[in-house]
Amino acid sequence: MSLMRVTSPHAHGPLSTARVMQTVLLACIPGVAALTWFFGAGTLVNIAWACIVGLASEALALKLRKRPLGPYLTDYSALVTATLLAIAMPAYAPWWLILVGVSFSIIIAKHLYGGLGYNPFNPAMVGYVVLLISFPVEMTSWAAPRGVNAVEVPGLLEALTLCFAPNSIDAVTMATPLDLLKQNSTLTETVLRQQNPQFGRWAGVGWEWASLGFLAGGLWMLYKRIYTWHAPVAMLASLALIATLFHDGGSADSTGSALFHLLSGGAMFGAFFIITDPVSSAVSNRGRLVFGAAIGVLVFLIRCFGNYPDAVAFAVLIMNFAAPFIDYYTQPQTYGYGKSSQTIASDRSETS
């Protein structure tokens, strides 16, 4: 006879902040590996330097706010912000660019608003937008991917030199496929693809594989239940839908196919690593669907009709603004307050 009763609290895996952040960092690996293979060691140097700056900024901000250093520095949150920003930035960014971006993310976008859990905007994206607005040239010079025009990708030593002594050697830079498609107004899409070798099978050489890498990492995080599927799926679906609706089959005014948009720039990275930030996104599942879908539409609109080549950061920031508003209208109903009880609720409001 077993007298054991399973009552609450039920045992569950300890999902601390540090654990979640570690998982996010690990999930970055496939995408970063793809970026490193196609664009050289620049991304790795970016990440390493950004993490150093991130930890230093976090320590400085904590000290100024008179908070304990230990628990906050070891929860990996600063490392995640720094890593995400470093991945989003072009490889071989000069050191001061990363310094400005990461310290801005941590000190102003995160700690001035109250630290981890209180920031209304995604810190990494705030840092990215600050850099993109302030230093458009540095932020849009992307290295040429491996194998295009017989480019040799820089090794680790070269990457370090490019980062810390920016003007000493020249890196081969190239317009990204998103840029090319946007500036093109005369060629049909097929000719454009033939003339520019940086177009790959689906989107851009290197980009497509990096995007697939981030997709894999994201799916792994879904499996680990770091977040729910709602926001990423809504974003990718709405981006694919609107891109399909606007796609005219490849004329000179073409805005690109759905697959091209999904695998270009930061769409996958944003969908699985940025908009799933639990702090700055909508709270309820229904809210996350709206949040993600709106970001997908905005990404397409800004990419195709805006002034900047990629749009994920801007779209995310706009929707971070809107997240409390979405939460207000998508508040889940309390259990037990169904339709039948609405009459009671209205009666109550009349009498009061």
Add this chain to the structure above:
Amino acid sequence: MAEANYRELSINGLWKNNPAIVQLLGLCPLLAVTGSVVNAIGLGLATVFVLVTSNTAVSIIRNITSDTVRLPAFVMIIASAVTCIELLMQAFAYELYQILGIFLPLITTNCVILGRADGFARKNPIAPAFYDGFIMGVGFMVVLVVLGAMRELAGTGALFANMDLLFGPSAASWKLVVFSNYNDFLLAILPPGAFIFTGLLIAGKNLIDARIKARQDALREKPVKGAKRVRVTGTIS
């Protein structure tokens, strides 16, 4: 009205009730034109002029305007003063006039000016009204200039560029390059930079206020140790 206290007026205008960083009035020019020191000084001087003129004029007519029409009357006075300064700037600092653009006529709608006219000049004699306009204007201008200097330094790595627009050709050499080989930090010059730096200024002022208050409290309250009597009301002294 009680005798005007000029010392208090000065403290109010420059620090305690500063129009820009305490009352947060006139944010539109504050945010829009403080991209450089020369713009800030230009707009600051114009605001001081308008404040002094409108305060004095409002104070002169304070007993003969009825309450119902006072606001239109004040706005007319302010608009006239703004037109004067606009014409003056067109005559003597035309390039600066062009840079400031719409923000010069917009001084008319600056809340600081109507606020002081309605809140102070309407109830006070001419001399205090004149002084209040002047000191409030100076308080506003100081914030404009500090903000302009911060943003210019962060944005371009230099200070006092293009001062010849305001002070004649000899001022062209006042430009002070603080950081050479500086990549322009556009954010500081764009409107978001204005918000961020204004926020930092307000935070700085609050910090100083808190320090002053803490010091005063420390001087005032001297805790008595080892008091034997039991008292539940008041402090033992």
